[in-house]
Amino acid sequence: MAGRRVTASSVAHQGPPQVVSMKKLTESSGLTFVPPTHIFTTDGSVSTTDGSVPESPSGIPVINFSSLTSSQRSVEVEKLAQACRDWGFFLVVNHGIEENIVDGMLDGVRQFFNLAEEEKQQFEGKHVLDPIRCGTSFNVSVEKCFFWRDYLKVFVHPHFHFPHIPSGFRVREVARVVLTGISESLGLEPNCLEEALDYDAAFQIFIANLYPPCPQPELALGMPPHSDHGCLTFLIQNGIQGLQVLHNGNWVTVSAPQNAFLVNTGDQLEIMSNGRYKSNVHRVVVNSKATRISIAVAHGPSLETVVQPAAELVDAENGNPAGYKPMQYKEYLQLQQSNQLDGKSCLDRIRV
Ligand SMILES: O=C(O)CCC(=O)C(=O)O
Numbered sequence: 001m002a003g004r005r006v007t008a009s010s011v012a013h014q015g016p017p018q019v020v021s022m023k024k025l026t027e028s029s030g031l032t033f034v035p036p037t038h039i040f041t042t043d044g045s046v047s048t049t050d051g052s053v054p055e056s057p058s059g060i061p062v063i064n065f066s067s068l069t070s071s072q073r074s075v076e077v078e079k080l081a082q083a084c085r086d087w088g089f090f091l092v093v094n095h096g097i098e099e100n101i102v103d104g105m106l107d108g109v110r111q112f113f114n115l116a117e118e119e120k121q122q123f124e125g126k127h128v129l130d131p132i133r134c135g136t137s138f139n140v141s142v143e144k145c146f147f148w149r150d151y152l153k154v155f156v157h158p159h160f161h162f163p164h165i166p167s168g169f170r171v172r173e174v175a176r177v178v179l180t181g182i183s184e185s186l187g188l189e190p191n192c193l194e195e196a197l198d199y200d201a202a203f204q205i206f207i208a209n210l211y212p213p214c215p216q217p218e219l220a221l222g223m224p225p226h227s228d229h230g231c232l233t234f235l236i237q238n239g240i241q242g243l244q245v246l247h248n249g250n251w252v253t254v255s256a257p258q259n260a261f262l263v264n265t266g267d268q269l270e271i272m273s274n275g276r277y278k279s280n281v282h283r284v285v286v287n288s289k290a291t292r293i294s295i296a297v298a299h300g301p302s303l304e305t306v307v308q309p310a311a312e313l314v315d316a317e318n319g320n321p322a323g324y325k326p327m328q329y330k331e332y333l334q335l336q337q338s339n340q341l342d343g344k345s346c347l348d349r350i351r352v
């Protein structure tokens with residue numbers, strides 16, 4: 001059947017099913033409908049009319065990075081506190097990474113996805129800890145419904161797995177400064193979170209996402225509602241919207257100025273803050289006209305770190321016990337990857 005991506009026989013065999021990339025599927029077959037394998041019918045359903053706000057001016061918080069490194073720091077730290085508490089999401093502007101560098105990264109990603117399928121297949125990873133891995137959806141061996149998305153994931157810290165380091169892309173340093181601000185905003189020492197994460201050995205993944213045009217965008221999702229596993233995810237996009245964040249029960253479409261970072265707070269930050277800062281739930285909707293590309297750089301603790309609420313934020317005697325069980329970050333990653341990506345179901349497993 002045209003458009004079906006997983007054959008019955010491939011599912012029946014052991015190992016991951018043979019899945020065609022979204023790019024190939026949409027380009028080669030002149031697809032005019034969403035295959036049944038890609039229709040979201042459950043809670044994550046696409047309907048953009050379920051209370052979603054079409055555009056920001058939504059009040060999405062904006063953090064001025066240059067103020068974080070100036071005498072205005074305390075004002076910006078307070079803005080970070082509000083952003084993390086009320087949204088779990090914010091934009092970072094004036095971060096000093098030039099637009100042509102960001103454009104170069106997006107171009108490189110476009111070129112990668114334009115490679116012949118056979119060339120990309122050599123990077124098809126099987127395991128969450130494979131340092132270079134490309135594929136489709138999230139984990140096709142457990143999913144009932146596939147996302148309208150191809151991805152490339154490359155570990156970039158503590159070991160760098162690209163052939164060469166792009167000069168000037170200093171997102172790790174930007175993330176470090178934001179993290180110290182967040183640490184302070186929790187009433188902790190500025191370097192407390194950095195130390196808890198073992199930042200010098202921190203696990204950082206570069207994730208490129210490609211969302212081709214979809215003939216029936218109301219039926220498919222680029223990514224269903226989920227929270228990110230790490231601490232902070234810094235995201236750039238090719239000027240095409242698609243990211244929506246859940247805020248007070250509404251889906252808010254993120255529109256961001258060119259060259260802003262879109263920042264999600266993740267599960268490890270929720271754990272370390274003992275629930276004061278909830279990881280943000282977000283999803284990606286698709287459209288019928290343009291290919292969207294995003295690059296998410298996820299910053300987590302080192303893989304060996306056992307993450308738990310910061311001792312300063314736990315006070316069991318006064319009714320504020322630890323809300324999460326300690327878990328090694330590597331185990332957490334494996335837990336998330338071995339299940340369907342589904343809201344905050346992974347975090348729910350370690351709540352006390
Ligand atoms: O493409 C986007 O805007 C979001 C991607 C995302 O949520 C992710 O890679 O975890």
Ligand SMILES: [Fe+2]
Nearest residue numbers: 226227228282
């Ligand atoms: Fe995400």
